[in-house]
Amino acid sequence: EVQLLESGGGLVQPGGSLRLSCAASGFTLRNYAMNWVRQAPGKGLEWVSVLSGGGDTTSYADSVKGRFSLSSDNSKNTLFLQMNSLRADDTAIYYCARGRIVGAAFWLDPWGQGTLVTVSS
Amino acid sequence: SVLTQPPSVSAAPGQRVTISCSGSSSNIGNNYVSWYQQLPGTAPKLLMYENNKRPSGIPDRFSGSKSGTSAALGITGLQTGDEADYYCGTWDSSLSVTVFGGGTQLTVL
Numbered sequence: 001e002v003q004l005l006e007s008g009g010g011l012v013q014p015g016g017s018l019r020l021s022c023a024a025s026g027f028t029l030r031n032y033a034m035n036w037v038r039q040a041p042g043k044g045l046e047w048v049s050v051l052s053g054g055g056d057t058t059s060y061a062d063s064v065k066g067r068f069s070l071s072s073d074n075s076k077n078t079l080f081l082q083m084n085s086l087r088a089d090d091t092a093i094y095y096c097a098r099g100r101i102v103g104a105a106f107w108l109d110p111w112g113q114g115t116l117v118t119v120s121s
Numbered sequence: 122s123v124l125t126q127p128p129s130v131s132a133a134p135g136q137r138v139t140i141s142c143s144g145s146s147s148n149i150g151n152n153y154v155s156w157y158q159q160l161p162g163t164a165p166k167l168l169m170y171e172n173n174k175r176p177s178g179i180p181d182r183f184s185g186s187k188s189g190t191s192a193a194l195g196i197t198g199l200q201t202g203d204e205a206d207y208y209c210g211t212w213d214s215s216l217s218v219t220v221f222g223g224g225t226q227l228t229v230l
Contacts, residue, residue, distance in 0.1 A: 035219065037165075044122060045157075045165065045208050047219040061218060095164055099219075102171070105153035106212045106219065109167035109176065 002026035002110055004096045009115030016086050020115060022079040022096030029072060030055055033099035034079045035108060036070075038092035038117075046092075050099060051079060064090075086119045093117075123148060124209055126222035133230050136199050140225045142192040142209030148220055152212045154192040156185060159206040159224075168207070169194065199229050 008020040036048040097108035156169035169185040209222040
């Protein structure tokens with residue numbers, strides 16, 4: 001069964017750092033474009049970042065560019081999101097999602113259960 | 122949000138509802154649309170991809186369509202279990218990012 005399991009969320013002070021993990025099972029992570037999407041409390045979905053299949057390209061939303069960075073450990077089939085200089089508006093549930101790309105079509109499936117990041121003093 | 126959805130829609134059980142998603146030539150106009158269902162307290166789940174294709178396990182009460190720079194999700198035979206937030210999503214070729222609509226809350230009265 002294809003599954004994603006996030007971990008690493010928690011409470012952090014403004015300006016602090018946190019590293020999220022997304023463990024994949026049932027498929028090989030490096031063969032897909034892996035994404036992070038976040039959802040602030042009571043708000044909609046916001047795409048955060050993507051690591052291309054093969055792991056050679058990353059892309060970030062303007063709101064996190066320069067502060068967040070993606071990496072992966074292929075031996076552990078795990079994706080990481082390093083979050084630095086955290087701000088209150090980074091407070092959200094962070095979801096890991098596998099991207100599928102077919103020509104001009106792109107969709108996210110499956111999604112993990114999410115991990116909550118709270119930035120507060 | 123880059124894509125525009127109505128904040129909420131409602132209908133009675135057994136009825137049909139349509140949720141719209143409006144964008145531009147840089148996103149919906151030149152790329153396929155996907156839809157996601159988020160039941161209360163759970164993670165989003167893929168409901169529709171490539172405008173109108175249903176993943177395995179999604180009933181045919183759900184349908185998708187696209188015309189120009191707009192897309193729509195249709196749900197027939199509404200059930201109370203369909204109460205959820207629904208999001209459209211696509212790739213934006215100008216921004217080079219994935220974009221979502223603001224979400225539509227469906228209430229089955």
